[in-house]
Amino acid sequence: MLPQVTATRYVTPLKEGGSLPGIVEASDEGTYVMKFRGAGQGLKVLVAEVVVAGLARAIGVPVPDLAVIALDARIAKYEADEEVQDLLSASVGTNLGVDFLPGSLGYDGSQPPSADLAERIIWLDALTANVDRTWSNPNLLVWHGQTYAIDHGAALYFHHSWPSRAPSAARFAAQPFDAGRHVLRDVAGDLVPRHDELRRLLTAEVLDAALADVPDEWLERTDDLPDVAAVRAAYRTLLTARLDSTAWVPGRAAA
Ligand SMILES: Nc1ncnc2c1ncn2[C@@H]1O[C@H](COP(=O)(O)OP(=O)(O)O)[C@@H](O)[C@H]1O
Ligand SMILES: [Mg+2]
Incomplete structure (x- = not known):
């Protein structure tokens, strides 16, 4: 099972990603790139991320650690950017967290x-x-x-x-x-x-x-x-x- 954490703060969108992933801070003090259940093609993309990362690790391909991040409706409410707010609102529930690699x-x-x-x-x-x-x-x-x-x-x-x-x-x-x-x-x-x-x-x-x-x-x-x-x-x-x-x-x- 992947670690389960809760998002405590939405920091910023990663504009270069096609699916508008964002950086969030979580209850374990970790910083994650969050891939949203409410984005584009939905949950299947998150499934592919988890399965392929598991296979990658097993064949010696380094991948960032993953976690399941619960997103609360309150975090969406405080977001000023409308596009991001819509994405956060559509993603209340569990999302994928990818351990943020600072300075990569x-x-x-x-x-x-x-x-x-x-x-x-x-x-x-x-x-x-x-x-x-x-x-x-x-x-x-x-x-x-x-x-x-x-x-x-x-x-x-x-x-x-x-x-x-x-x-x-x-x-x-x-x-x-x-x-x-x-x-x-x-x-x-x-x-x-x-x-x-x-x-x-x-x-x-x-x-x-x-x-x-x-x-x-x-x-x-x-x-x-x-x-x-x-x-x-x-x-x-x-x-x-x-x-x-x-x-x-x-x-x-x-x-
Ligand atoms: N774990 C990470 N640590 C640091 N930066 C990341 C990480 N994951 C993604 N990024 C940055 O965010 C961008 C978008 O992430 P990515 O997973 O490729 O999403 P998309 O599906 O939107 O392309 C990446 O190109 C990279 O610059
Ligand atoms: Mg990408």
Whole structure:
């Protein structure tokens, strides 16, 4: 389970983020980048953030710590900016907190990660179908000389159309990933020889633990996925099928 805290103060919006995340202070004295349940595509984005961060950690990709932040209606009431007030009002309840990395720099290529870490990050993005790590949107921070991966809300896009229009497990497993525009393309070496080693780190237990980190109330039920166990099982089925394929590994001829 992720730590549960309560927002005590909304500090400022992060204007550079497309989803208007904001900085908040919380009851544990921590400062977080808050990703709002009421933003854009809603809870699914928060689910993707939690699941992919769990997988990232397991394969040695540094990610900021996450927390679940409860947001009270009173905090929205005191916000002067109307756009932010609307977002806060729409987000009363639990939201995602990403530990704020003070003084971190957006990735510009001047302090590239090792080839090893670059390969892990591209492999993770290929596995989770995350197209949101390009030069126009690196979604990497450099903090104390270490590269951190952030912003996994665009990954696992299949959940936006499931269950009816989502790809079958077999189709998702075979879907290629184009790493051509990936921000770390030129830093990474060949991914194909890395696959077996990285895949082995993502055991069924690791996958289940990442899915268990998602608060039940963020898992939206549908007619075909009537309870949270069914929703988690659907993620497990799709991700396991993809893990058991190599068709998506960049640089490998479709298998
Ligand atoms: N944990 C963090 N610490 C410091 N800055 C962050 C952190 N997370 C995000 N940011 C900053 O906020 C911006 C937007 O966050 P991001 O998660 O990418 O949201 P969006 O989904 O809106 O793109 C990032 O590009 C980065 O500059
Ligand atoms: Mg981003």
